[in-house]
Amino acid sequence: MEITRIRSGHGNPAAIEALIPELLAFDTVINRASGLGEDFDPIPEELRHSLTSRSEYRATLTWIGRNHGDIVARGTADLRLTSNTDTAELWCAVRPDLRRRGLGAALLEQMESDLAADGRTALSTYCEIPESVRTADLRGAHLAAETGAGTLPVALPEVSFLSARGYGLAQIERCSVAPTATAAELDLEGSDEYVIETWLGPVPENRLDHVALLRRRMSTDVPGAEKYGGEESWDAERVRSSDAEKIAKGETMATALALLGDEPAGYTQVGFSAEQPEIGWQYGTLVIIDHRGHRLGARLKIANHRSLAEYSAVERVYTWNAVENSWMLAINDQAGFATWAWVGMWTKNLH
Numbered sequence: 460m461e462i463t464r465i466r467s468g469h470g471n472p473a474a475i476e477a478l479i480p481e482l483l484a485f486d487t488v489i490n491r492a493s494g495l496g497e498d499f500d501p502i503p504e505e506l507r508h509s510l511t512s513r514s515e516y517r518a519t520l521t522w523i524g525r526n527h528g529d530i531v532a533r534g535t536a537d538l539r540l541t542s543n544t545d546t547a548e549l550w551c552a553v554r555p556d557l558r559r560r561g562l563g564a565a566l567l568e569q570m571e572s573d574l575a576a577d578g579r580t581a582l583s584t585y586c587e588i589p590e591s592v593r594t595a596d597l598r599g600a601h602l603a604a605e606t607g608a609g610t611l612p613v614a615l616p617e618v619s620f621l622s623a624r625g626y627g628l629a630q631i632e633r634c635s636v637a638p639t640a641t642a643a644e645l646d647l648e649g650s651d652e653y654v655i656e657t658w659l660g661p662v663p664e665n666r667l668d669h670v671a672l673l674r675r676r677m678s679t680d681v682p683g684a685e686k687y688g689g690e691e692s693w694d695a696e697r698v699r700s701s702d703a704e705k706i707a708k709g710e711t712m713a714t715a716l717a718l719l720g721d722e723p724a725g726y727t728q729v730g731f732s733a734e735q736p737e738i739g740w741q742y743g744t745l746v747i748i749d750h751r752g753h754r755l756g757a758r759l760k761i762a763n764h765r766s767l768a769e770y771s772a773v774e775r776v777y778t779w780n781a782v783e784n785s786w787m788l789a790i791n792d793q794a795g796f797a798t799w800a801w802v803g804m805w806t807k808n809l810h
Contacts, residue, residue, distance in 0.1 A: 641795030
């Protein structure tokens with residue numbers, strides 16, 4: 460297998476454009492084989508952006524494995540450039556009909572070697588298991604997450620592959636989905652002094668600092684955050700840059716922000732693309748510790764779903780939460796979310 464590597468924004472534009480249809484076809488095959496459903500099929504503009512964009516905050520590395528000219532394996536690594544510069548978030552896959560032939564191991568070995576040479580030694584990755592697949596093997600041997608919450612069947616190929624290559628199952632997340640209309644119809648209005656603002660699109664100028672603070676806290680306050688690096692640096696300029704990237708790849712963000720006076724108390728965001736306008740993807744949700752106990756998490760999500768129902772074509776939203784994050788899972792249950800899949804979060808230190 461011949462392996463090549465591309466750094467985002469550094470490839471030949473014509474060659475990248477010619478490569479995109481191949482990668483879309485490969486990623487679609489991988490997703491369909493996973494059983495997650497068509498909603499998880501690759502989005503062309505997001506793929507193009509991952510190959511062509513340049514940012515002072517993040518970069519993406521892409522590895523492509525070919526046999527006789529055909530793509531047989533692919534991997535990516537998301538890199539932070541201004542903080543946690545020893546970390547990398549990985550993903551890799553092999554064409555389903557060519558698995559168990561050493562291609563995945565060869566690709567991952569090359570990825571790890573390249574990343575270690577760049578000082579990226581704290582690695583994380585994930586595997587997504589549909590609910591139907593996990594529940595089909597309830598009696599077999601299971602591997603428990605390091606958090607002590609949740610297990611995955613050891614017989615699953617993804618689990619055995621990562622375990623054999625030195626990755627530890629750090630955490631398990633539940634992926635859930637809900638119709639937008641379900642949460643929008645719920646009523647959890649509070650009688651306190653908190654105000655919730657909603658908007659679609661870039662963060663307004665007068666809220667940039669509020670969102671920057673919440674994004675910074677998001678990197679440390681959620682369960683298990685310490686396993687994936689330290690605090691990220693966020694300021695108003697980085698929020699603007701993040702919004703510009705979303706626009707560049709055809710994605711719109713729906714935001715709900717909770718305020719107590721002018722103090723930010725929490726937020727939630729859902730993104731949706733022009734190419735899949737009916738599907739929403741949950742981004743961060745956070746209520747600052749000092750403001751918990753007022754059902755703000757549920758109120759934020761419901762307010763955002765109401766905004767989506769009124770001003771967008773989004774019909775359903777997918778969200779991810781750590782299994783040990785029982786209070787947020789309870790909020791999602793209140794908002795009408797049902798389990799769709801389970802996600803194993805894995806870590807490895809190359810030292």
